[in-house]
Amino acid sequence: MHDVARVAGVSQMTVSRVMRGTGYISKDVRDGVVRAAREIGYVHNRLAGGNATYDNPIVGVVVPTMQNRVFTEVLSGINATLGESGLRPVFGVSEYALDHEEDLVFDLLSWRPRGLILPGLEHTASLRKIIAQTGVRVAEIMDIDGDPIAASFGFSQARAGAEMAHHLLAQGYRRIGYIGSLGGLDLRAQKRFEAFQRTVRAAGAALVDVTRAESASSMVAGRRMTAAVLGRRDPPEAIYFANDDLAAGALMHCLAEGVDVPQDVALAGFNGLDFLSALPKRVTTTLTPRFDIGAAAARWILNPEAGDTARVHDLGSVLRPGDTT
Amino acid sequence: MHDVARVAGVSQMTVSRVMRGTGYISKDVRDGVVRAAREIGYVHNRLAGGNATYDNPIVGVVVPTMQNRVFTEVLSGINATLGESGLRPVFGVSEYALDHEEDLVFDLLSWRPRGLILPGLEHTASLRKIIAQTGVRVAEIMDIDGDPIAASFGFSQARAGAEMAHHLLAQGYRRIGYIGSLGGLDLRAQKRFEAFQRTVRAAGAALVDVTRAESASSMVAGRRMTAAVLGRRDPPEAIYFANDDLAAGALMHCLAEGVDVPQDVALAGFNGLDFLSALPKRVTTTLTPRFDIGAAAARWILNPEAGDTARVHDLGSVLRPGDTT
DNA sequence: CTGTTAGCGCATTCAT
DNA sequence: ATGAATGCGCTAACAG
Numbered sequence: 001m002h003d004v005a006r007v008a009g010v011s012q013m014t015v016s017r018v019m020r021g022t023g024y025i026s027k028d029v030r031d032g033v034v035r036a037a038r039e040i041g042y043v044h045n046r047l048a049g050g051n052a053t054y055d056n057p058i059v060g061v062v063v064p065t066m067q068n069r070v071f072t073e074v075l076s077g078i079n080a081t082l083g084e085s086g087l088r089p090v091f092g093v094s095e096y097a098l099d100h101e102e103d104l105v106f107d108l109l110s111w112r113p114r115g116l117i118l119p120g121l122e123h124t125a126s127l128r129k130i131i132a133q134t135g136v137r138v139a140e141i142m143d144i145d146g147d148p149i150a151a152s153f154g155f156s157q158a159r160a161g162a163e164m165a166h167h168l169l170a171q172g173y174r175r176i177g178y179i180g181s182l183g184g185l186d187l188r189a190q191k192r193f194e195a196f197q198r199t200v201r202a203a204g205a206a207l208v209d210v211t212r213a214e215s216a217s218s219m220v221a222g223r224r225m226t227a228a229v230l231g232r233r234d235p236p237e238a239i240y241f242a243n244d245d246l247a248a249g250a251l252m253h254c255l256a257e258g259v260d261v262p263q264d265v266a267l268a269g270f271n272g273l274d275f276l277s278a279l280p281k282r283v284t285t286t287l288t289p290r291f292d293i294g295a296a297a298a299r300w301i302l303n304p305e306a307g308d309t310a311r312v313h314d315l316g317s318v319l320r321p322g323d324t325t
Numbered sequence: 326m327h328d329v330a331r332v333a334g335v336s337q338m339t340v341s342r343v344m345r346g347t348g349y350i351s352k353d354v355r356d357g358v359v360r361a362a363r364e365i366g367y368v369h370n371r372l373a374g375g376n377a378t379y380d381n382p383i384v385g386v387v388v389p390t391m392q393n394r395v396f397t398e399v400l401s402g403i404n405a406t407l408g409e410s411g412l413r414p415v416f417g418v419s420e421y422a423l424d425h426e427e428d429l430v431f432d433l434l435s436w437r438p439r440g441l442i443l444p445g446l447e448h449t450a451s452l453r454k455i456i457a458q459t460g461v462r463v464a465e466i467m468d469i470d471g472d473p474i475a476a477s478f479g480f481s482q483a484r485a486g487a488e489m490a491h492h493l494l495a496q497g498y499r500r501i502g503y504i505g506s507l508g509g510l511d512l513r514a515q516k517r518f519e520a521f522q523r524t525v526r527a528a529g530a531a532l533v534d535v536t537r538a539e540s541a542s543s544m545v546a547g548r549r550m551t552a553a554v555l556g557r558r559d560p561p562e563a564i565y566f567a568n569d570d571l572a573a574g575a576l577m578h579c580l581a582e583g584v585d586v587p588q589d590v591a592l593a594g595f596n597g598l599d600f601l602s603a604l605p606k607r608v609t610t611t612l613t614p615r616f617d618i619g620a621a622a623a624r625w626i627l628n629p630e631a632g633d634t635a636r637v638h639d640l641g642s643v644l645r646p647g648d649t650t
Numbered sequence: 651c652t653g654t655t656a657g658c659g660c661a662t663t664c665a666t
Numbered sequence: 667a668t669g670a671a672t673g674c675g676c677t678a679a680c681a682g
Contacts, residue, residue, distance in 0.1 A: 001675065011653050016677060024651050041458040046435040047372045047381060048675040051658045056372060066401045069394075076391045079418060086432075088415055093404060107411075110371040133366035219603035249603045255580060256605040278544035278574045280581040326659065336669045341661065349667050373659040376674045 001042075008036035019044040050112055059301055060108030060116045061091040062101055064186070067216050069273055070243070070290055071119075074141065077294025078117060085302055087114065094119070096185040102127045109134055115301030117294075121146035122187050137304065139297035143188050144312050151310070153297045155317040160286050161192030163319050164268055165199035167284070168238045171325055173266060176200055177209035177236030179225050179246055181217035189242040192270065196240055208236050217242060222249025227257075230265060238266035238325065244273045247283050251324065255280060267324040282322030289315045326367075333361035344369045375437055384626050385433030385441045386416040387426055389511070392541050394598055395568070395615055396444075399466065402619025403442060410627055412439065419444070421510040427452045434459055440626030442619075446471035447512050462629065464622035468513050469637050476635070478622045480642040485611050486517030488644050489593055490524035492609070493563045496650055498591060501525055502534035502561030504550050504571055506542035514567040517595065521565055533561050542567060547574025552582075555590060563591035563650065569598045572608050576649065580605060592649040607647030614640045 001019075005012040010029060017023045018033040025033075036042075050056035059082055063071040078089050090111055092104035102124045108116065109130065115137040121144075131138055131149060142154040168176060178197070184190050193210075200207050209229055213221045222245060229235060230253075241247040247269030254261045261267055261281060269276070272287035292315055300308065326344075330337040335354060342348040343358040350358075361367075375381035384407055388396040403414050415436055417429035427449045433441065434455065440462040446469075456463055456474060467479040493501060503522070509515050518535075525532050534554055538546045547570060554560060555578075566572040572594030579586045586592055586606060594601070597612035617640055625633065 012675095013654080013677080014652060016675095017652085020677085022677095026651065029652080041455065043431065043434045043455070043459060045437055045675055047437060048376050049658095049677055051373050051376060051660080051675080052677040054658080066397050066404070072391050072397045076418075079391070079416075088417070090413055090415055091404075092413070093401075106368065109368045111413075112370055112372060130366065130368070134368060219600040223603045245600075252603050252605055275544040275570075278548045278577050280577055337659095338661080338669060339667090341659095342668085345661085347661095351667065354668080370659055374661055374674095376659080376676080377661040379674080 003040055004033065004037045004042050007040060008033045016049075020049075055112045055114050057085075057087045058090050058111050058113040059087055059298065060105070060111060060113040061089045062094050062104050062108070062116075062118050063091055064094050064096045064119050065216065066093055067218075068243075068245075070271055070288075073290040074294035077291035077296075078298045079294075080291075081295040081298035082302070087302070089117075089298075096182060096187075098122065098124050098127075106130065109136065115139065117141060117297050117301070119143075120187055121148060121152060123149075137301055139300050141293050141297050143191065144314055145191060148311050151300055151313065153293050153300070153313045153315060155288060155315055157188045157191040158195035160270070160288075160317045160319075161195035162199045164192075164240055164270075164286060165196045165203075167319055167321065168240065168266065168268065168325060169200065169203050169205055171238070171262075171266065173236075173238035173325075174205045175208045175234070175237045176205060177229055177239040178207065178211070178241075179222065179229065179239055179250070180210075180212040180242035181215060181221055181246065183212055183214050186242065189270075193242070208234065209239075217246050219245050219249035219252065222246030223253040224249070226250035226253045230259065235265065238262070238268070241267065241269050244269035244271045244276055244283065244285055247285065247324075248276065248279060251279060251281060251283060261324050272318075272320060276322075281324050284322040284325040285320055287318045287320050289317070328365055329358065329362045329367050332365060333357045341374075345374075380437050380439050382410075382412045383415050383436050383438040384412055384623065385430070385436060385438040386414045387419050387429050387433070387441075387443050388416055389419050389421045389444050390541065391418055392543075393568075393570075395596055395613075398615040399619035402616035402621075403623045404619075405616075406620040406623035407627070412627070414442075414623075421507060421512075423447065423449050423452075431455065434461065440464065442466060442622050442626070444468075445512055446473060446477060448474075462626055464625050466618050466622050468516065469639055470516060473636050476625055476638065478618050478625070478638045478640060480613060480640055482513045482516040483520035485595070485613075485642045485644075486520035487524045489517075489565055489595075489611060490521045490528075492644055492646065493565065493591065493593065493650060494525065494528050494530060496563070496587075496591065498561075498563035498650075499530045500533045500559070500562045501530060502554055502564040503532065503536070503566075504547065504554065504564055504575070505535075505537040505567035506540060506546055506571065508537055508539050511567065514595075518567070533559065534564075542571050544570050544574035544577065547571030548578040549574070551575035551578045555584065560590065563587070563593070566592065566594050569594035569596045569601055569608065569610055572610065572649075573601065573604060576604060576606060576608060586649050597643075597645060601647075606649050609647040609650040610645055612643045612645050614642070 094101040269285040419426040465477045594610040
């Protein structure tokens with residue numbers, strides 16, 4: 001900055017102001033500074049200033065996985081919203097492990113981020129403690145069933161699960177199955193499952209099969225598990241999947257093996273990913289506003305002053321019946 | 326750090342050394358410092374030191390899009406490799422626009438990254454200039470057909486395209502189509518296409534239909550375009566798609582409409598994404614090492630000293646014939 | 651609208 | 667194995 005200032009014939013502080021676009025600078029001076037910077041090939045160091053201001057143009061983001069479109073879409077929403085303000089997300093992948101999440105948050109805090117975006121409402125005690133100590137602004141996303149640290153953005157996982165149960169029951173299915181993944185590590189999926197299970201049983205229907213892969217969810221896993229479940233004695237009339245990938249894999253199994261959907265077995269997914277509408281049958285699913293959740297959380301981090309004092313932000317989810325139930 | 330030092334009864338410099346794990350520190354002192362830090366809730370500021378060292382534990386990454394699994398897998402590879410060294414990727418999305426890429430690089434340089442990872446070998450002149458001026462370490466990924474700034478990691482897009490042409494020709498197809506997306510903005514896809522086209526024509530066969538969506542590639546777009554192409558007079562006997570999503574969408578169309586594959590039309594994709602193996606038919610495709618490309622590029626950024634002086638790193642691609650050709 | 655002064659939190663360098 | 671002095675590149679606060 002000193003060099004730029006010398007070349008432009010102004011003070012170093014003026015260069016700083018031009019670079020950040022703050023304060024009142026006459027057009028002539030501004031142009032001169034910009035030209036001088038270009039001339040000597042100067043690139044503003046945006047992190048050095050964080051030293052003086054105690055924070056950086058960064059938002060720390062923890063995602064459970066990158067293998068699932070859901071979280072890359074959330075990340076897209078965050079990135080798009082932050083981009084307008086020149087901030088950037090710096091992310092870590094927790095692999096659905098709370099203790100790993102704790103380590104990640106500790107690391108991300110060493111970047112002095114303006115805020116943190118975390119998945120879900122469940123965290124370790126140490127995590128909560130360090131958040132309280134440092135006073136970072138934290139947005140919790142994807143789930144609103146619980147008490148947020150500061151603010152939550154998402155929808156009710158329990159309501160979504162119960163709603164799908166009601167839908168299947170309304171279609172007359174009484175012998176129902178559930179197929180998930182990750183051995184139940186996905187706490188949001190688990191919440192959906194539990195509400196689903198409660199609702200099914202409360203109606204006097206039976207949850208006849210619950211299967212979870214140890215692996216991550218994928219079409220391949222869905223196809224494999226569905227084949228297994230349908231091969232057992234007295235298979236379910238309808239299966240609720242933890243997400244669309246699993247459900248789509250199930251549909252592929254049925255297409256390949258000539259199993260009639262929904263006559264022989266009904267299928268329901270979760271998330272409403274775009275690719276579903278390319279499949280031969282429209283899969284019944286629940287639409288979730290993934291991009292918007294990321295965008296809303298990012299916006300909340302960006303505007304500490306905004307009159308938005310709500311702690312719980314329900315962006316809603318919508319059950320979309322298809323041709324598979 | 327001062328506070329930690331006071332509590333631990335050592336100098337600030339010793340705390341700095343403990344935090345970074347460098348230099349020789351006696352176990353007693355180290356433990357005392359760690360305890361003191363925990364006691365007062367101190368979190369190391371990893372970016373402040375970048376001030377003194379002229380760079381930060383950051384690698385700037387440009388990806389063309391987040392809508393495509395391909396690039397999230399590359400990002401995973403980068404993230405996994407950097408994680409071991411405590412660095413983090415900071416990414417920007419170029420939307421396949423070279424001028425936007427230029428802006429992003431300029432922005433990423435303001436983070437004083439240890440290196441940059443860029444998609445492809447084509448960049449604007451200004452981009453090249455600023456890279457040269459700042460002397461950042463740059464890894465170019467996904468393509469090796471050309472002259473890298475410093476080092477490239479990927480495979481030959483041209484070879485992959487030609488190889489698929491040979492495969493289709495060997496199966497006896499003479500009237501061939503191509504379906505892409507993004508109006509040709511994806512320069513790697515474009516290179517594949519051109520080599521494919523050359524090879525088809527050199528063999529005396531005909532490229533009878535070339536269709537590109539303006540939108541991003543997706544199963545939905547693939548299904549829609551395939552329906553259109555097959556509805557025209559004298560449709561192609563085989564279609565080469567810019568990627569697996571498009572090809573999978575085509576297969577869905579054929580399944581839904583009772584079009585026999587590969588009897589009525591043969592289909593070939595590109596990338597070898599996992600989900601292909603869940604489809605009712607194995608789609609012919611080219612396997613690409615996406616995760617490994619990201620990992621290799623990250624490793625190269627991490628080890629400036631390594632004896633690796635090669636500029637071109639061919640990680641290879643493999644044509645995998647399936648049941649659709 | 652622009653400049654001066656002071657200092658952010660840390661790492662390098664050189665002592666000891 | 668540890669400490670003191672110094673400076674990195676930048677911004678806040680205030681002066682004018």
